Amino acid sequence: MNVNLPKRFPDRDEIAAVRVVAEQLEAGATDESTTRRLAGRVMARREMGQITFLDLVDRSGRIQLLAGKVDVDLGDIVGVSGHPAKSRRGEPSLRVAELELLGKIRAPLPDTFHGLTDTEARYRKRYLDLLMNEDTRADFLLRSRIVASIRRHLDGAGFVEVETPVLQPRYGGAFATPFVTHYNELEADFYLRIASELYLKRLIVGGLERVYELGRDFRNEGVSYKHSPEFTMLEWYEAYADYRDTMARMEQLLEGVALEVNGTTKTAFRDHELDVKVPWRRVRFTDALEEHGLWVRDEPGLRAALNGRGLDTNADKDWAQLIDHAFSYVVEPKLIEPTIVHDYPIEISPFARTTDEDETLTERFEYFAGGMELGNAFSEINDSEEQRQRFLHQSEQVEGEAEDPDYVEALSYGMPPTGGLGLGIDRLTMLLTGRETIRDAILFPALKERP
Numbered sequence: 001m002n003v004n005l006p007k008r009f010p011d012r013d014e015i016a017a018v019r020v021v022a023e024q025l026e027a028g029a030t031d032e033s034t035t036r037r038l039a040g041r042v043m044a045r046r047e048m049g050q051i052t053f054l055d056l057v058d059r060s061g062r063i064q065l066l067a068g069k070v071d072v073d074l075g076d077i078v079g080v081s082g083h084p085a086k087s088r089r090g091e092p093s094l095r096v097a098e099l100e101l102l103g104k105i106r107a108p109l110p111d112t113f114h115g116l117t118d119t120e121a122r123y124r125k126r127y128l129d130l131l132m133n134e135d136t137r138a139d140f141l142l143r144s145r146i147v148a149s150i151r152r153h154l155d156g157a158g159f160v161e162v163e164t165p166v167l168q169p170r171y172g173g174a175f176a177t178p179f180v181t182h183y184n185e186l187e188a189d190f191y192l193r194i195a196s197e198l199y200l201k202r203l204i205v206g207g208l209e210r211v212y213e214l215g216r217d218f219r220n221e222g223v224s225y226k227h228s229p230e231f232t233m234l235e236w237y238e239a240y241a242d243y244r245d246t247m248a249r250m251e252q253l254l255e256g257v258a259l260e261v262n263g264t265t266k267t268a269f270r271d272h273e274l275d276v277k278v279p280w281r282r283v284r285f286t287d288a289l290e291e292h293g294l295w296v297r298d299e300p301g302l303r304a305a306l307n308g309r310g311l312d313t314n315a316d317k318d319w320a321q322l323i324d325h326a327f328s329y330v331v332e333p334k335l336i337e338p339t340i341v342h343d344y345p346i347e348i349s350p351f352a353r354t355t356d357e358d359e360t361l362t363e364r365f366e367y368f369a370g371g372m373e374l375g376n377a378f379s380e381i382n383d384s385e386e387q388r389q390r391f392l393h394q395s396e397q398v399e400g401e402a403e404d405p406d407y408v409e410a411l412s413y414g415m416p417p418t419g420g421l422g423l424g425i426d427r428l429t430m431l432l433t434g435r436e437t438i439r440d441a442i443l444f445p446a447l448k449e450r451p
Contacts (some may be wrong), residue, residue: 016316168199
């Protein structure tokens with residue numbers, strides 16, 4: 001039991017800061033003019049005569065401890081005080097004056113040399129993955145810096161961070177199957193949100209003008225290298241802006257975030273060298289499909305074209321589902337260079353305003369890198385009657401009631417022209433860390449129970 005162990009260890013330094021001091025010393029020297037306090041986990045132990053060499057690890061890094069005979073096991077959590085030093089072999093160190101046991105290990109760690117290598121064990125026991133694999137720890141610290149950087153950029157541009165309901169009486173903002181739960185107090189079924197869009201746009205109606213939310217969304221659908229039923233999404237909405245303004249802001253944001261967290265706009269992802277610097281390649285949706293011979297406006301012709309490529313279209317009920325299928329399975333995997341695809345058909349864009357040139361196309365764009373969609377954006381519909389008609393059309397395409405009368409009523413009070421965008425944080429983390437599966441970008445991914 002830990003009843004006799006200290007309950008705190010105040011005034012400690014980060015290991016990385018002490019390493020900087022120790023690295024400046026000559027080999028074999030000790031700086032006795034300063035005393036530093038460190039705390040962390042013992043991840044290696046070596047004996048040499050009367051000296052015990054310990055490797056101490058905290059989230060900032062690793063340092064060697066030079067101690068006398070100590071009763072410490074591999075994996076114990078200790079606090080030490082001592083002087084920065086450099087070993088005779090030139091290793092930055094701390095020469096220990098005092099050592100306290102802060103937490104006792106009761107189960108053996110995995111192989112400390114090879115780390116935790118079993119993939120399923122890494123996901124099920126992420127705490128061990130973080131302990132044993134420095135790359136994992138670095139990736140998730142980088143993810144946190146990505147989120148912090150996004151907030152700084154948006155806050156600096158005059159956006160207000162808000163929170164909207166996760167449990168919603170109606171779900172909307174995307175085509176997706178929701179998770180359903182029952183709200184006992186209200187005696188009604190509610191849904192885990194599939195998007196925060198419709199609530200955020202209510203705030204635009206309310207005059208907040210620039211809003212964003214970073215939060216969890218839930219879609220009760222499949223799992224793949226880029227899909228997780230529970231995921232983190234950034235959504236922002238900006239009054240008096242359209243999708244062209246939103247394109248520019250997205251490019252500037254991602255370039256800025258990459259520079260801030262990685263020091264470069266270049267990244268390696270899925271065997272490709274990518275560069276997210278401004279400007280990104282732009283291509284119209286129709287042209288992207290035409291490049292593959294798949295811009296076909298009639299349903300029989302498009303179905304025949306897809307069947308001819310070996311794609312199963314039995315689940316596609318109409319042209320809208322067929323064209324979405326064509327783009328997702330044929331075009332998207334080929335969008336390796338960071339690319340903005342814009343001007344989507346109205347049939348698959350229920351919240352986007354139509355283009356001035358062609359009322360069958362909308363001011364919508366999606367953006368891609370490494371053959372993976374990162375997000376979706378629109379010039380938002382701000383007319384209540386047009387939105388009501390789009391909802392009715394959407395209801396004919398999907399099962400269930402798509403209309404949200406409360407949202408339509410909100411629009412009836414007038415909403416300024418607005419540009420809106422969604423960005424998948426998990427996928428952005430994949431891109432900037434070079435990880436090839438979304439499970440490596442989520443601390444605790446959902447897994448099936450073991451039999």
